Amino acid sequence: MDLPLLELTKLLPRWVDIENLLQDELEARFILKKATSHMEKLQTGISGGDSDEEEEIRYLICALVDRNWERIHTGHFSSVSLNIRKIYAIGCYFKIFFLLLEDTSPAQKEVCSGILDEAQLLGCMEDWSELKVALMDYLDKGKEENPKLLPVLEPLLRVSCTCDIPQLDAPNLKEFQTKCFQAEQPTLLLNTIEHWPARKKWLDLNYLLKVAGNRTVPIEIGSNYASDEWSQQLVKIRDFLERQFSTKKANQEIEYLAQHELFSQIPALKSDISIPDYCSISKDDPPGSVDIKAWLGPAGTISAMHYDPKHNLLCQVFGSKRIILAAPKDTENLYPHESEFLGNTSQIDAAKLDMVAYPLLENVKFYELLLQPGDCLYMPPKWWHYVRSAAPSFSVSFWWE
Incomplete structure (x- = not known):
């Protein structure tokens, strides 16, 4: 794992941060307990990044994200509980990290950027704003700039016109x-x-x-x-x-x-x-x-x-x-x-x-x-x-x- 990514793992939710959120979510509780524990081991150098355990947790995290995506898309969005949206966002965070442990190529970072954006659109990420910004910077760093220049718009001159309100x-x-x-x-x-x-x-x-x-x-x-x-x-x-x-x-x-x-x-x-x-x-x-x-x-x-x-x-x-x-x-x-x-x-x-x-x-x-x-x-x-x-x-x- 490269050093910047290792530093980013320290911003991931810890078990103590999310345990109360998962009281009635047995599936999420089981998966995220394993995921947080594995990331803590990586931070201390106890576990390698390509172990059988890592592969199993990666699979479980992907299943958790898919499951809560389905829950979010069942019925009207306004009726989806905040807990479900938070679990979805946390799952996306861990999914991104497990994908990056596997590969940090530009193509993989592009995939992870898409997951992060969808987590922001559907999930609730307010509790992890520092991680969101840092991860966004990491994924965008070194990205090839678009060679096509866009216009610089000219400021519009103010025009005199009627206005029917004060x-x-x-x-x-x-x-x-x-x-x-x-x-x-x-x-x-x-x-x-x-x-x-x-x-x-x-x-x-x-x-x-x-x-x-x-x-x-x-x-x-x-x-x-x-x-x-x-x-x-x-x-x-x-x-x-x-x-x-x-x-x-x-x-x-x-x-x-x-x-x-x-x-x-x-x-x-x-x-x-x-x-x-x-x-x-x-x-x-x-x-x-x-x-x-x-x-x-x-x-x-x-x-x-x-x-x-x-x-x-x-x-x-x-x-x-x-x-x-x-x-x-x-x-x-x-x-x-x-x-x-x-x-x-x-x-x-x-x-x-x-x-x-x-x-x-x-x-x-x-x-x-x-x-x-x-x-x-x-x-x-x-x-x-x-x-x-x-x-x-x-x-x-x-x-x-």
């Missing part, structure tokens, strides 16, 4: 609390994220390629998630960036990295932003957690008219988006889908209103605005919004209660 220039917390949060008033907030390093750094798509290119993420295929042609795929960010931001073919489908917890997956990018202080204002005491989502795509991506159950601060890092809003009181006039999955999504095309097919739209008051680079849009819970990117765009949304 605008505030970098309001202080008290002003935001009274005029926006308590008043439940959608508001365009100006000059509130200019201090983010992301505002300049992310315009260089080669920076995103270097920091995040090897990560696997879920990408939406098609411009509108509510359409029949919409689908999802897991792809490397480097492939997504090359297809959508380099010279594209005329028939290239629109792809969208949408509503993804990218900053949990790639901590280096999280250091380029900061949670706005406005998200600390809550009816709860103490305030709950803040969900951070990434939205990256070319011009033409669309989020159909929908609402979110939490307070929403949508921050525009680069590019611009045309947004149409409607109040919660107009919900019955906006023709929500009847299915449970799309119950918070309207059947209408907010950009091309069809008053014949949807006559109740006559009763709806719509509000339009252009979200430009450096702007933040505050939307109270259950405010309907339609979003269409007018240029290549990276947005970050913060949801809280």
